[in-house]
Amino acid sequence: MKLLRKIADTVERNPERPPEAGELRSWPFLTMVLIGVSISVPFFAFGGQLGQHADFATVAIGVILGSVLLGLWGVMTGYVGxxxxxxxAMIIQRTFGQRGSMAIVAMMVLTSLCWFGLQTQILVKSLAAILRTQLAFELDERIGVVLVGALIASTAIIGVKAMGKVAVVSVPLLLTATLVPLAIGLDRHGLAGLFAPRTIAEPMGLGMIVSVVVGAEVFGCSINPDLSRFLRTGRDNATAMTINYAVAFPLLLILAAALGTLYGNADLVATMLAAGIALPGTLIVILATWTSNDKNLYASGLALSALFPRVERWQLAVVAGVLGTCLAAADILGHFIVWLTFMGLLIAPMSGAYVADFLMKRRRYTDADASIPAFRTAPLLAWLFGIVIGVATLPRANVGLGLFEITHAPTVDALLAAMLFLFVADRLTGARPATALS
Structure with a gap:
């Protein structure tokens, strides 16, 4: 009974209540978790792809510019938390209303679950390839998906404490280990190998690289309150977000692009094999997925708590783990990219709306006794307006309308459009009595 009681005390509960004083953390905690989330197999594939579509100098500049924008937005969303x-999920209830937020929360759950399924599937495929080439062992991928899904789910079910402990152990190992293939590549090809002229089949300009970098991480920025609510001060938030988004994120992405340039491959496992460190690289692949994927599952559980407030958070995390594992077993990898593009356009204006509403009506988010209406029309219209602008600026090659361009980053266009709409709506209705638009 004592063991069960200790486990029960460890598991995080009641996400609707503010964290107690003993649960608050300083900036190193969030920094470690966020960096651990960044280091993932899809992240390295993303950086490697950038290295295949532009020269290294252009990639580096584009990544830095995009990361600065992400850092600014990360500080803002984290401060709301x-x-x-x-x-x-409970912040956006106050923004869009109890019922008005349900569809948005459902999308957040689906997006997090799809990320979980995607990364779990990639990890299992990577492990299967390493075991096949190095040990001549054929791994049943469906069994691997179940085992990996259960392993990663364990820390998300417990909560932030377990996620933080995994990150503290994993991040230093990951940062050290990922430098090994870079050192081997530079030893083989020299520094000139990064900047040597080469044929680029589908070149990307600087503006497009900035757009892709921002779009790839906008969902992560949007759900920063899930973790930032555990920080002690605004300074802790600014420090953690700046270190992650403006320092660690661009350095790691540039590292991934350098690996893609040196080895001519965006596949992390293929890079490990080419560098001759496949078996040690297995540890990198496992830890990278674990530190990234437990946040996806944790976010899913929190979002489900807003839809099912009478069910314990940890129980919902178990359900999310099962659903995410099923998505991995159903080969979500083959159907994810186009869907993810549209998810970015749906999620970005959501965060733009809740940040803008928070800046104008902070008391709505700090008063625990404030009534939450069923619907709040102005934020919902702002969200829809942002989606329309995002689809209008999305190029036709990416299944958008391609009618015009604003920032050359459709997700940023959608975010800014939602904020502008809400600011204008507030000015137009600010002098009137409270209405459905408030």
Missing amino acids: IVARLPT
Whole structure:
């Protein structure tokens, strides 16, 4: 009974209540978790792809510019979490209303689950390839998906404490280990290998690289309150977000692009094999997926708590783990990219709306006794307006309308459009009595 009681005390509960004083953390905690989330197999594939579509100098500049924008947005969304002391899904209830937020929360759950399924599937495929080439062992991928899904789910079910402990152990190992193939590649090809002229089949310009970098991480920025609510001060938030998005994120992405340039491959496992460190690289692949994927599952559980408030968070995390594992077993990897593009356009204006509404009506997010209406029309219209602008600026090659361009980054266009709409709506209705638009 003592063991069960200790486990029960360890598991995080009641996401709707503000964290207690003993649960608050300083900036190193969030920094470690966020960096651990960044280091993932899809992340390295993404950086490697950038290295295949532009020269290294252009990639580096584009990554730095995009990361600065992400850092600014990360500080803003994280600050909302610190002040409100609520997870993202419960913040957007106050923005869009109890019923008005349900579809958005459902999309957040689906996006997190798809990320979980995608990364789990990639990890299992990577492990299967390493075991096949190095040990001549054929891994049943469906069994691997179940085992890996259960392993990663364990820390997300417990909560932030377990995620933080995994990150503290994993991140230093990952940062050290990922430098090994880079050192081997530079030893073989020299520094000139990074900047040597080469044929680029589908070149990307600087603006497109900035757009892709911002679009790839906008969902992660949008759900920052899930973790930032555990920070002690606004300074902790600014420090953690700056180190992650403006320092660690671009350095790691540039590292991934350098590996893609040196080895001519965006596949992390193929890079490990080419560098001759496949078996040690297995540890990198496992830890990289674990530190990234437990946040996806944790976010899913928190979002489900907003839809099913009477069910314990950890129980919902178990359900999310099962669903995410099923998605991995169903080969979500083959159907994910186009869907993810549209998810970015749906999620970005959501975060733009809740940040804008928070800046104008902070008390709505800090007063625990404030009534939450069923629908709030102005934020919902702002969200829809942002989606329309995002689809209008998305190029036709990416299944958008391609009618015009604003920032050359459709997700940024959608985010800014939602914020502008809400600011204008507030100015137009600010002098009137409270209405459905408020």
